[in-house]
Amino acid sequence: xxxxxxxxFILSDEHxxxxxxxxxxxxxxxxxxxxxxARGTRxxxxxxxxxxxxxxxxxxxxGRFVHRIRCWDNAMPYHGQLPSWHHVVxxxxxxxxxxxxxxxxxxxxxxxxxHEILPMHIKDGRGDLKGLLRRNPPPKEGTASLxxxxxxxxxxxxxxxxxxxxxxxxxxxxxxRQESERPWTLFVSFVMPHFPLIAPKAYYALYENLSLDELxxxxxxxxxxxxxxxxxxxTFDYDRHFDDERxxxxxxxxxxxxxxxxxxxxRVVAALEASGLTPTTRVIYASDHGDNLGxxxxxxxxxxxxxxxxxxxxGVGDGFPxxxxxxxxxxxxxxxxxVEAAGAGDPSSFGSDGRSLFDIxxxxxxERAVLSEYHAVNARTGHFMLRKGTWxxxxxxxxxxxxxxxxxxxxxxxxxxxxxxxxxxxxxLERELRTIVSPEDTSDLxxxxxxxxxxxxGGEAAILGSEDIPHTPVPAL
Numbered sequence: 445x446x447x448x449x450x451x452x453f454i455l456s457d458e459h460x461x462x463x464x465x466x467x468x469x470x471x472x473x474x475x476x477x478x479x480x481x482a483r484g485t486r487x488x489x490x491x492x493x494x495x496x497x498x499x500x501x502x503x504x505x506x507g508r509f510v511h512r513i514r515c516w517d518n519a520m521p522y523h524g525q526l527p528s529w530h531h532v533v534x535x536x537x538x539x540x541x542x543x544x545x546x547x548x549x550x551x552x553x554x555x556x557x558x559h560e561i562l563p564m565h566i567k568d569g570r571g572d573l574k575g576l577l578r579r580n581p582p583p584k585e586g587t588a589s590l591x592x593x594x595x596x597x598x599x600x601x602x603x604x605x606x607x608x609x610x611x612x613x614x615x616x617x618x619x620x621r622q623e624s625e626r627p628w629t630l631f632v633s634f635v636m637p638h639f640p641l642i643a644p645k646a647y648y649a650l651y652e653n654l655s656l657d658e659l660x661x662x663x664x665x666x667x668x669x670x671x672x673x674x675x676x677x678x679t680f681d682y683d684r685h686f687d688d689e690r691x692x693x694x695x696x697x698x699x700x701x702x703x704x705x706x707x708x709x710x711r712v713v714a715a716l717e718a719s720g721l722t723p724t725t726r727v728i729y730a731s732d733h734g735d736n737l738g739x740x741x742x743x744x745x746x747x748x749x750x751x752x753x754x755x756x757x758x759g760v761g762d763g764f765p766x767x768x769x770x771x772x773x774x775x776x777x778x779x780x781x782x783v784e785a786a787g788a789g790d791p792s793s794f795g796s797d798g799r800s801l802f803d804i805x806x807x808x809x810x811e812r813a814v815l816s817e818y819h820a821v822n823a824r825t826g827h828f829m830l831r832k833g834t835w836x837x838x839x840x841x842x843x844x845x846x847x848x849x850x851x852x853x854x855x856x857x858x859x860x861x862x863x864x865x866x867x868x869x870x871x872x873l874e875r876e877l878r879t880i881v882s883p884e885d886t887s888d889l890x891x892x893x894x895x896x897x898x899x900x901x902g903g904e905a906a907i908l909g910s911e912d913i914p915h916t917p918v919p920a921l
Contacts, residue, residue, distance in 0.1 A: 448787025459731035476710030484760030507779025507796030517820035523549035530556030536788035544633035620719030643700030726761030826887035837873035
């Protein structure tokens with residue numbers, strides 16, 4: 445059992461795991477995140493539990509898989525209905541404070557925090573209602589704006605992250621002046637590098653002299669020949685609006701946003717060090733999901749390729765030795781980790797599907813299975829991903845599965861999903877998946893739950909007339 449200490453938990457939004465120096469990127473500048481990795485544990489194979497914001501964050505909060513909490517999509521958020529790690533830590537007598545994006549229903553709910561500072565929740569407590577219309581989805585509005593808006597400038601998200609950073613620095617400085625009988629947990633949740641892909645000139649210029657071929661390092665796979673992914677690309681038709689010039693601009697802006705995020709991370713960590721709290725504070729960095737960044741003709745998330753579903757995860761401090769952890773992990777593992785870190789009780793008593801990262805480090809299991817699932821926009825059935833050992837198995841109910849050997853094919857270019865030579869491997873992974881979830885029952889349950897929400901909001905016709913939400917607006921001052 446780790447010694448109870450303070451925890452600084454930093455979460456970003458839509459940070460593709462591989463776009464960081466410590467994860468092997470050859471030129472993107474992430475000195476603060478790299479410095480954390482250099483003095484702690486970098487988890488090489490970490491995943492979100494759903495490649496879309498609201499379900500991913502609900503799973504992180506509760507430590508339970510999406511099918512267990514039934515927060516299926518961006519209109520079905522967490523609202524305090526199940527114990528979160530923040531509830532548990534607060535109940536143990538610790539202060540647990542959130543600054544920034546939560547993407548829960550509302551700050552009027554008891555989400556488990558002692559305080560929410562600059563909270564960003566889903567729009568109007570309703571979120572993206574159009575995403576509920578999965579089997580007959582309306583055309584995705586505004587997809588051209590991703591390409592058109594990309595470039596140099598200042599966005600609300602950039603400004604909001606600076607406000608989050610300032611509040612986090614002030615909070616750490618105040619905590620250093622106070623004495624507390626219990627360790628605190630500070631959850632600092634940024635919105636970058638979530639699109640719109642806009643970066644101030646100083647950050648964009650860092651990558652301005654790179655060609656498209658250089659910018660697309662690791663992001664140059666062709667579109668896959670798979671009916672489900674073809675359908676998703678047709679709905680999320682972002683790439684149709686890009687030419688090579690706009691692709692280069694978009695990637696420069698994204699990389700600039702990652703560097704700006706890194707600078708904010710560095711400022712918060714520097715405040716911790718200047719306060720003298722570093723010896724008694726663990727630091728955890730993660731993201732809620734990734735971004736496809738044009739790879740395979742896809743932008744955004746919503747698929748189970750590593751660009752979308754893998755996340756960076758780094759732990760620093762007591763219990764996080766310097767090195768790389770190879771055991772597959774996922775965001776539900778943060779519930780028991782954060783509960784243990786705060787000395788808030790036995791995490792196994794709260795029904796989490798996760799396993800403490802401290803336990804995983806002490807007792808590694810390279811063959812461990814982790815689950816991600818998707819039940820949102822344009823998924824005509826549930827999509828389920830099992831990562832086990834070096835294998836990734838993606839199960840669809842309306843099409844053939846996908847299978848990748850990530851040891852031999854880390855770029856996921858060779859789909860073995862219908863290769864007869866790997867039939868036994870697919871059967872083994874299918875059995876393993878079914879020990880965790882029934883794909884058919886879960887898919888049916890998601891559609892039933894979503895039908896109830898559709899009815900509650902006036903039916904499909906009313907939802908079709910509702911506004912499109914390309915990304916959640918920042919809260920008013």
